[in-house]
Amino acid sequence: MLRSPLAKFLMTGISLFAAFHPAAAQDGVPPIARTRSPDGWLVKTRSSTYQLVITAGGTVVPAFYGPGEQAGYQKRNAEWTTRIDEVPVRGGFPFKTPAVEVVFADGVRNLDLKYEHGEVVRVEGSPTLKITLRDTHYPLEVVSYIRDLREFNVLEKWMVIRNLDKKNEVTVENAMSGSIVLPKNQYTLTQLAGKPLNEFQLYESLLSPGLKVLENKTFKSSFNPPWFAVRPYGSGGTQGPVWFGSLHYSGNWRLEFDQQFDGPLQILGGVNFWDTRVRLHPGASYQTPKLAVGYTDQGLEGAQQDLTAYIRKTVLPEAHREDPRPVIFNGYYASALHINESQQIALARKAARIGVEMFVVDDGWFKGREDPNSGLGDWVVDSVKFPHGLTALIREVNRLGMQFGIWVEPENLDMNSDLFRAHPDWVLHDPTRPSTAKRRMLNLAKPEVYDYLLASLTKLLRENDIAYLKWDQNNFLSAVGWPDAPKGEERAVLVDYIHNLYRLVDTLRKRFPNVWFESCSSGGGRVDLGMMSRMDLAWISDNTYALNRLFIQYGYLSAMPASTMLSFVVDKIGNIYRPATSLDFRFDVAMMGVLGISDNIMNWSKSDLALAARKIALYKQIRPLVQKGTLYRLVSPFETNREALQYVSSDSSSAVVMAYQMAKYLPQSQLSSRGSEVLRLRGLKPSARYRVSRAADTGDSGTVHEGGFLMQVGIGWPLNTEDSSVILRITPAA
């Protein structure tokens, strides 16, 4: 019924009254504006428009999300948008996947939300559309936010559900962060998937009619970030429309892709309410985490560049956002738990000589840590391994000109630990289901667990000059019981846990503002924007075998900036050495993000150490480009046996190219004749002149070309042996 009046609205064109909104207009276009005809709102980013229409009946409809110029879509949109609301709920016709599902005190499960009012507010400095909806019968309010990160083509969506009832409770059974609706079409989904030792693998699939769900139920993020990119079927590469998104949440999450038959695609993201219920007492509210969504017309490359710039410049913790990430030594893959003071001091002396800046002691330093199943939970230094506490080691590390870092795994404990013996009720458990697991997860939803962790980590950081904390979590959720939970709160444990985890890290960061934080969870099990708004960088896989790493790192860089991607020089899968690639190759692979070393450098020869010193010196020179430049992924290892990445400065005046070859092409073979002899660069100024030289070879004066030539014609593929690599510097030439 609504279809024709709405179509009429849309056909009349959109008239803005920009004066209404308080946010400053950029390029003459207000980022968020109220529209009169049709009645609604426009949210603009650099190259996208998000349009909401308020129907005569008070329903808020997402009329359009796509390119800045949306006029051509108006009529078509009017035909489908009436079926999916901006905040789709359980209630009315189930044509959509609901973002909000509640149960009222009288048992009614249908929601009926209508527009109350909209306004533009500022959230953390950015204009934000705040739409308030009210249920037509019950005193329940849903406030839906859209924050405009214009420069990055990103919108952040989240919701607040408020129980305004003075007497009755409401139970929230589902509350997603937001939903977006893409025009009627067929779409290809790009996603990441993984498992320990094989994280961040890229997959593509056609979204056929039906519901596709990506989710995590173990707190392990499925070994990839909750990220997606969707594009019209048949398009791809560096051009064309792409919608993308990433969720700010580290607990159980869900991304849903509801492709209607011959219709639009609805995408939702948020907390996975599987086995979760949140009770709202009278006056209480529940806020969802943020879902970042974006639209670009620059293909998957534009999506990757917009999203990673948004993360680097607005999401990562402010304290170290602009600081160069240090070159790290972490001894875990050299000696696992078998560590002691003199051995660490010997390693530190070698590490300092080759140019390491941050010396990190991993697992094994604390009381009772004789094997991987004991000691966890007691955050006190082992006085046998470290007779002088950590002081002597830290003093030596600092004297050598490095900073000191340490590993912790606060959320778990071993049953063989003093903490478990004292507080067996602090772990998640059901008394009737005895567990055989040796390592258990603390119930961080419990206030006393939170207090214990805050106190013990504060003590550790206060008593020692620690500049870097590696925060690990090596457990999967199972048997999530909380026997003494406050009545009715049992099923809020999973969201309360994450809430307290964030509070814990936030409080520690406030108390120790200069400390760097690294996120780790059995490798890359916790890399999401919720955690990465609190952590400066991440350990992304325990698979450090350089050839595997080419895939893992390429996948990771689809969704996260290089400045967060820690990579070690050491050829291991888990803790087992694999046939080593050359040290040179391993360094070049580890330089793609934040360079670290974890091999046993005591065994390195003089020439190995000299090579390492040269590589680290080179890394320090190219670090600003790698960590802050714009990344162009020129060649994907998922398509060929090669990989090439190019990092370009913000003014396009210089760049660095990293190229890798896994296997040799037979001369004159089909592969070598299919254009693979050429490497075309991107992101340069067409008429500027650039010198292209091999970074490792200081005697190489290189060749000079115009940017247009490098981008259109390209340079010869610089490698032709297996497991080989090269780093090319692209510098301005006269």
Ligand code: DGJ
């Ligand atoms: C798992 C991590 O991924 C490793 O880097 C290491 O820190 C171990 N845990 C230590 O137990």
